[in-house]
Each structure stands twice: as C-alpha cells, then as structure tokens.
Amino acid sequence: MSHLNLDIFDKSTSLGEIENNCIKLCFPNLKYENKNYPRCLLSLKSAGSMRFRNAEHNQNRIDFFTSLGIDIKRIRQPELIHSKEVFNCYFDENQLPVFESFLEGKIQTEKVFGDGIITTEKSFVPVITVADCVPIWFYDPISTVFGVVHSGWKGTGIIGNAIEFATKKYGAKPENFRIIIGPHIHDCCYKVDSEREQYFNTNFASDSCVNNMLSLEKANLYVLEQTGVLPENIIAYKNCTSCQEVFGSFRRETGGNLEIPFTVMSAAIGYF
Numbered sequence: 001m002s003h004l005n006l007d008i009f010d011k012s013t014s015l016g017e018i019e020n021n022c023i024k025l026c027f028p029n030l031k032y033e034n035k036n037y038p039r040c041l042l043s044l045k046s047a048g049s050m051r052f053r054n055a056e057h058n059q060n061r062i063d064f065f066t067s068l069g070i071d072i073k074r075i076r077q078p079e080l081i082h083s084k085e086v087f088n089c090y091f092d093e094n095q096l097p098v099f100e101s102f103l104e105g106k107i108q109t110e111k112v113f114g115d116g117i118i119t120t121e122k123s124f125v126p127v128i129t130v131a132d133c134v135p136i137w138f139y140d141p142i143s144t145v146f147g148v149v150h151s152g153w154k155g156t157g158i159i160g161n162a163i164e165f166a167t168k169k170y171g172a173k174p175e176n177f178r179i180i181i182g183p184h185i186h187d188c189c190y191k192v193d194s195e196r197e198q199y200f201n202t203n204f205a206s207d208s209c210v211n212n213m214l215s216l217e218k219a220n221l222y223v224l225e226q227t228g229v230l231p232e233n234i235i236a237y238k239n240c241t242s243c244q245e246v247f248g249s250f251r252r253e254t255g256g257n258l259e260i261p262f263t264v265m266s267a268a269i270g271y272f
Contacts, residue, residue: 020067021047022266027139027178028235036271038122038146040137041068042130042182043266045248050129050266054079054111061266070125070272077127078114080150084158085114088169089124097124102165116149116162120170125270131250132190132241134216135182135267138162143172148269151220153196156204160223174228181236182267185251187215189242 017024025040026032043050048060062072076089076097087099092107099112117126126147128135133152136159139145145166149158159179166172190213197209204219217236224234241247248263250256 018044021064022068025137025180025182025235027137027180029233030141030178035141037141038139038269038271040148040180040182040267040269042135042268044246045263045265046246047265049248049261049264051264052077052079052127052129052266054113064266065125065268068272070268070270074123074125074270075127075268076117076119076124078112078117080115080129081113082133082150082152082154083113083115084155084161086116086118086147086149086158086162086165087112087114088165089117089119089126090121097121100169102161115151115155116147116158118145118147118162118166118169120144120146122271125268125272127266127268129264129266130182130184130241131248131253131262131264132185134184134220135265136220137180137182137267137269138166139178139269140166140170140172140176141178142176143170145170145172146269148267150267151216153192153200153214153216156200156216156219157223159220160227163227163229175230175233177229177233179224179229179234181217181220181234183237183239183241183244183247184216185242185249186217186238186240187213188240189251190214190216 022041022043050061086102092098099108128150137148192214200208205222208219241249242252248265250262253262254260
C-alpha cells in the first residue's frame with residue numbers, strides 16, 4: 001500500500017483506495033461485494049509519466065500496468081488528439097481486436113487517434129491519459145458496456161458521444177449508466193479568456209465559466225444531464241490536479257510551456 005493519505009480525496013465522493021501509485025475507484029450504487037463489476041484507476045504523479053504515442057515505447061507505462069497485474073496486451077488505447085472521437089472496441093469474426101470510429105464509422109485494427117474507448121469485452125482494458133483534463137469513466141450494468149474518455153476543453157461533450165455510441169451499438173440506456181468524473185483542474189485554477197468563457201456558457205451550463213474561471217465539472221454535468229444520466233448515478237471528484245501535487249498537472253508543472261516535460265496520468269477501466 002502507498003504511504004499517500006486518502007484524506008486528500010473529497011470524502012463525499014471517495015469510494016476507492018490508494019495502492020501501487022494509483023487510486024482505485026468504484027462506481028456509485030453498485031454492490032461490489034456481490035458482483036464482478038469493472039474497476040477504475042488513475043495513476044498518480046509518483047507513478048511517473050504515462051505518456052502514450054503509437055510510435056513510442058514507454059517502459060514506465062508498461063512497468064506500471066505490470067505492477068498491477070494488468071497484461072499490457074489487454075490495453076486498448078487511442079493516441080489523444082483532444083477531440084470528441086470515441087472508438088467501440090470488439091473482436092471481429094476472425095477474433096482480432098478492432099476499433100470502430102463514432103464520428104467517421106471507420107473500422108481499424110491498430111494505431112487509432114481519438115479520446116475515448118467503449119467496449120463490452122471483459123478481456124479489454126480501455127485506457128486514456130490526462131494531465132489536468134477530465135477523465136470520465138462509465139459503466140452500464142445492464143448492457144455491460146464500460147469505458148473511459150478524455151474530456152479536455154476542446155473535447156467537452158465527448159461523454160455524450162460515448163453514451164450515444166453505447167446506446168446505438170449495445171442497446172444501453174442513459175439512465176442505467178454509472179459515471180465517475182475524476183480529478184482534474186477545477187475553477188479555482190483554470191483561468192481562460194473571454195472567448196472561451198462565452199463558448200462554454202453558450203454551449204453548456206450558463207454558469208460553466210464565471211469571471212473567466214472555467215468549471216469543466218459543470219460543463220460535463222450539463223452534458224450528462226442532457227444525455228439522460230441520473231444525478232444519483234454520478235460521482236464527481238472535487239480534487240484539483242493543479243492544486244494537489246499528488247497528481248500530474250500540465251499547468252502546475254510547466255506554467256503552460258509546451259517545451260517543459262510534465263507528468264501524464266493513465267485513467268483505466270476493466271476487470272482487474
């Protein structure tokens with residue numbers, strides 16, 4: 001077990017434990033002691049950078065997942081492009097894993113670019129990365145669809161696409177979904193310009209941004225409400241990745257300078 005203290009996590013939302021340099025999370029309103037439900041995890045800064053590029057090798061990432069008993073071959077992960085693109089991952093008729101695009105409808109076998117994964121395959125472990133952006137995990141216990149999305153400011157609304165895709169492909173219903181909105185940069189630290197403030201207050205909750213301080217939580221809660229997800233089935237962590245140094249944070253670690261390395265965290269979901 002890690003020496004890190006769970007007291008850093010908002011107690012009204014904390015259903016997890018810290019172990020092996022990550023926090024493990026459980027969905028709300030599910031009795032885990034009785035059923036085999038997917039688990040969620042978020043790596044912490046102490047785990048090192050989980051940066052993922054299709055053409056790169058990151059041994060630290062491999063070692064991290066191996067330490068958790070997760071075979072790297074199980075992972076299904078897109079290279080992030082800060083979009084609203086989601087992939088449905090499944091086995092084709094030849095038992096090969098494929099990625100089906102939500103926005104374009106294309107089917108690919110590897111090296112996909114996007115920001116979210118849905119699946120019903122228990123052997124798969126969907127993964128995305130974050131470093132201030134919002135990780136959102138989701139699961140429908142009826143259709144058994146599960147997945148995770150990376151919701152940055154440009155991609156806000158992607159969780160709606162993921163749920164729509166799950167509805168189309170697997171007959172999932174929004175009211176059955178359980179949602180975890182993970183730690184991310186909050187409006188205490190996320191200052192934006194007036195143009196972005198207007199964009200969010202026009203397209204999402206009218207109070208998403210107040211005095212140029214942006215709440216990605218409010219914007220995503222608005223999307224979930226419009227999608228039909230029940231409020232009681234949503235957990236929203238209040239932890240700010242910029243404020244709390246246990247998390248990787250682009251803003252805190254670089255001051256906005258893209259030339260400075262920063263700690264990218266993995267957000268994963270699966271049966272592990």
